[in-house]
Amino acid sequence: MKTLTQLAGLLAATTALTAPTLAETAPEKAAVISTYADIAEATYSDSLYAAKNLQSAVAALVADPSAEALQAAKAAWLAARVPYQQSEVFRFGNAIVDDWEGKVNAWPLDEGLIDYVDASYGGATDENAAAVLNVVANPTFQLGGTDVDATTITPALLEETLQEADGVEANVATGYHAIEFLLWGQDLNGHDAGSGNRPWTDYAKGDDCTNGNCDRRGAYLQAATDLLVSDLDWMAAQWGADGEARAAISGDEIAGLSAMLTGMGSLSYGEQAGERMRLGLMLNDPEEEHDCFSDNTHNSHYYDGLGVQNVYLGEYVRIDGTVVSGPSLADLVAAKDPALDAQMQGKLSNTMMALGRIKSAAEAGFAYDQMLEQGNAAGEALVMGGVNGLIDQTRTIERIVTELGLSSVAFEGSDSLDNPGAVFE
Amino acid sequence: MKKLCTLFLALILPVSASADTALVDRVISNHVIPRFQTLARTTAQLAETAAQTCDLDNGQVISDYHAAFDAWVGVSHLRFGPTEVDDRAFALAFWPDPRSKTPKALYKMISEEDPVIQLPANYSQASIAVRGFYAMEYLLFDAPTRELGHGEYQCALFQAMTQDTAAISQDILDDWQPDYAALMLSAGQNERYQTEKEAVQEFFKAALTGFQFTKDTRIARPLGTFDKPRPNRAEARRSGRSLRNVVLATEASLDLARRLGRGDETIQSRFDRLEHVFTTAVAKLESPVFADVMDPQSRVKVEVVQQSVDRLLEYTLGGLGPYLGVAEGFNALDGD
Numbered sequence: 001m002k003t004l005t006q007l008a009g010l011l012a013a014t015t016a017l018t019a020p021t022l023a024e025t026a027p028e029k030a031a032v033i034s035t036y037a038d039i040a041e042a043t044y045s046d047s048l049y050a051a052k053n054l055q056s057a058v059a060a061l062v063a064d065p066s067a068e069a070l071q072a073a074k075a076a077w078l079a080a081r082v083p084y085q086q087s088e089v090f091r092f093g094n095a096i097v098d099d100w101e102g103k104v105n106a107w108p109l110d111e112g113l114i115d116y117v118d119a120s121y122g123g124a125t126d127e128n129a130a131a132v133l134n135v136v137a138n139p140t141f142q143l144g145g146t147d148v149d150a151t152t153i154t155p156a157l158l159e160e161t162l163q164e165a166d167g168v169e170a171n172v173a174t175g176y177h178a179i180e181f182l183l184w185g186q187d188l189n190g191h192d193a194g195s196g197n198r199p200w201t202d203y204a205k206g207d208d209c210t211n212g213n214c215d216r217r218g219a220y221l222q223a224a225t226d227l228l229v230s231d232l233d234w235m236a237a238q239w240g241a242d243g244e245a246r247a248a249i250s251g252d253e254i255a256g257l258s259a260m261l262t263g264m265g266s267l268s269y270g271e272q273a274g275e276r277m278r279l280g281l282m283l284n285d286p287e288e289e290h291d292c293f294s295d296n297t298h299n300s301h302y303y304d305g306l307g308v309q310n311v312y313l314g315e316y317v318r319i320d321g322t323v324v325s326g327p328s329l330a331d332l333v334a335a336k337d338p339a340l341d342a343q344m345q346g347k348l349s350n351t352m353m354a355l356g357r358i359k360s361a362a363e364a365g366f367a368y369d370q371m372l373e374q375g376n377a378a379g380e381a382l383v384m385g386g387v388n389g390l391i392d393q394t395r396t397i398e399r400i401v402t403e404l405g406l407s408s409v410a411f412e413g414s415d416s417l418d419n420p421g422a423v424f425e
Numbered sequence: 426m427k428k429l430c431t432l433f434l435a436l437i438l439p440v441s442a443s444a445d446t447a448l449v450d451r452v453i454s455n456h457v458i459p460r461f462q463t464l465a466r467t468t469a470q471l472a473e474t475a476a477q478t479c480d481l482d483n484g485q486v487i488s489d490y491h492a493a494f495d496a497w498v499g500v501s502h503l504r505f506g507p508t509e510v511d512d513r514a515f516a517l518a519f520w521p522d523p524r525s526k527t528p529k530a531l532y533k534m535i536s537e538e539d540p541v542i543q544l545p546a547n548y549s550q551a552s553i554a555v556r557g558f559y560a561m562e563y564l565l566f567d568a569p570t571r572e573l574g575h576g577e578y579q580c581a582l583f584q585a586m587t588q589d590t591a592a593i594s595q596d597i598l599d600d601w602q603p604d605y606a607a608l609m610l611s612a613g614q615n616e617r618y619q620t621e622k623e624a625v626q627e628f629f630k631a632a633l634t635g636f637q638f639t640k641d642t643r644i645a646r647p648l649g650t651f652d653k654p655r656p657n658r659a660e661a662r663r664s665g666r667s668l669r670n671v672v673l674a675t676e677a678s679l680d681l682a683r684r685l686g687r688g689d690e691t692i693q694s695r696f697d698r699l700e701h702v703f704t705t706a707v708a709k710l711e712s713p714v715f716a717d718v719m720d721p722q723s724r725v726k727v728e729v730v731q732q733s734v735d736r737l738l739e740y741t742l743g744g745l746g747p748y749l750g751v752a753e754g755f756n757a758l759d760g761d
Binding site (some may be wrong): 374402 | 432515516519523524525526529550551552553554617619622623626649650652658730752754755756757760761
């Protein structure tokens with residue numbers, strides 16, 4: 001009896017394998033886009049939930065400073081990065097995310113804007129006159145020729161006055177990395193293992209306070225964390241049932257699918273493989289680590305990669321372990337070209353394997369800083385494994401763009417082309 | 426030698442090459458190879474001159490430097506395949522440098538007289554911030570850098586830089602012919618280029634990326650914003666090459682785009698008109714280093730140059746792309 005059942009199962013499986021065109025029915029494009037929006041909503045909602053935990057931990061640290069409280073806040077920050085990094089794949093394709101993203105995750109930063117730094121950091125640069133402004137130590141100062149009263153540190157001060165002050169992108173006053181710097185401090189270990197080593201007494205009260213202005217430092221940390229929570233709250237709502245981000249991709253199926261693939265390809269290639277991974281390696285510069293203060297870069301890269309895979313497979317594992325899933329790009333591609341789908345899934349797996357190697361080596365003690373060191377062949381091979389995987393998967397993403405017919409850009413006549421003199425008028 | 430290579434390429438071409446593969450063949454033979462040959466020749470010449478004199482103000486050194494930099498800008502849009510092996514193109518041209526890595530790293534290197542320059546094998550592992558044309562520019566044209574350390578070290582460093590640049594340039598050329606050319610000509614029969622169209626798309630993307638980099642980086646960086654122009658961010662301003670690079674880069678991408686348009690009359694006449702707009706706009710600029718951006722009235726002229734490059738980009742994307750039947754795809758500028 002059992003043997004018969006097994007045989008029947010085997011036969012069924014064989015039939016399914018040999019008749020892919022029958023087995024694979026293309027999902028509705030609208031359903032695929034809807035899954036994408038559901039994953040975005042869940043990812044940002046999880047990011048919000050985790051940021052609220054961070055907010056509580058920061059409040060506890062400021063109210064009752066201790067080594068344990070600082071450690072708890074650091075742990076909450078690390079946990080908050082897990083869902084947020086998976087949301088980065090929603091950048092580049094969605095204007096609503098792109099216009100907002102710099103507030104929460106801008107990087108790299110001239111951290112001397114915010115708080116004290118080591119002498120080796122240097123002073124103001126050609127590019128940034130405010131590189132060592134140190135808002136924590138200075139209740140009033142001049143910024144781009146204007147007097148600023150920062151006696152009270154508020155979310156509005158950070159967001160409206162300090163963020164990208166003087167038009168300089170490295171003036172990052174808000175978001176995860178500003179908070180990261182306030183929790184860990186500068187990483188002064190160069191290419192050696194180890195993260196920033198800020199003492200908990202930087203938040204201590206009265207005479208126990210180290211490095212001065214502990215109350216202002218605490219106020220800055222709380223303002224930045226409050227702002228992070230309100231920014232994430234806003235973004236999660238944009239992906240809700242009536243949210244603008246969801247509406248923007250739901251109206252036009254071609255635009256929706258294009259946004260999905262544009263985000264996957266742009267994050268994989270230009271942003272992650274290029275700007276974040278390969279450049280740091282070629283500069284041999286530990287400051288080029290993405291999460292440089294906390295030494296969490298291996299996780300930052302890993303969860304970015306996972307986000308790309310989530311979008312393709314139409315599946316996201318939430319921070320409470322539940323799964324959000326639905327009709328996916330993978331289903332759509334498989335229905336048109338099963339070999340192309342297999343190629344994409346294989347390449348995404350290769351990338352996750354390569355990023356997983358960086359993560360496991362880092363967690364075992366081979367820090368990302370060390371991997372970037374000049375002449376460190378093993379580190380270079382690990383990082384380049386991730387870079388190559390990301391570049392390779394981008395080529396297949398391009399093939400999918402072509403296969404799904406998303407590439408035809410209608411060329412509309414314009415004054416400048418039909419009448420070249422127009423540009424001078 | 427050249428004839429031999431051509432013969433070799435002819436042999437590996439399938440008898441009935443498709444129109445796409447024939448197009449790729451012409452682009453490689455008439456655009457890619459001559460330009461990388463020029464880069465290899467001029468960088469070798471610069472290394473030879475640098476080996477003969479420690480006078481970094483020597484007229485021959487300066488003119489050889491400009492010739493080699495010109496050659497680089499003429500291939501700077503061809504960022505795929507052989508230029509992306511190891512860190513080759515990045516080591517030739519690390520720019521933009523928003524965090525001033527090059528002056529910082531050079532300061533450290535020269536002050537400490539870092540012995541890494543003694544052996545080419547070691548120097549080739551050094552940070553890309555201290556290699557290539559943009560690092561050389563500091564040694565040749567930046568007064569504070571020239572005052573650092575000892576003259577002998579500066580001389581040895583410049584020699585190391587020029588040798589490294591020549592070696593990389595030769596490596597790129599050697600990889601192109603015959604191997605990478607053969608790979609592109611066998612598109613549809615290899616994993617990298619899975620259809621013949623993918624090889625055409627590679628060149629199409631290169632032309633686009635070239636225009637985009639010129640518009641969004643070479644011109645946009647010094648433009649900054651109306652309230653905050655950034656003339657100090659102009660590319661290669663110390664050597665007075667900012668505008669020259671914009672012109673050479675645009676001409677290089679345009680040459681490629683025209684070749685991709687084959688003999689199509691509509692496309693060629695559009696490119697003719699757009700090129701005229703560009704050259705007319707460039708002729709109105711007074712400063713070779715975009716100092717014009719500071720003055721609201723002359724700033725507009727820089728913006729017009731930027732718009733004229735944008736129109737080339739736009740037409741390549743919307744006019745040439747559909748003609749070739751290929752998509753924009755992704756490039757290294759997609760991040761932020």
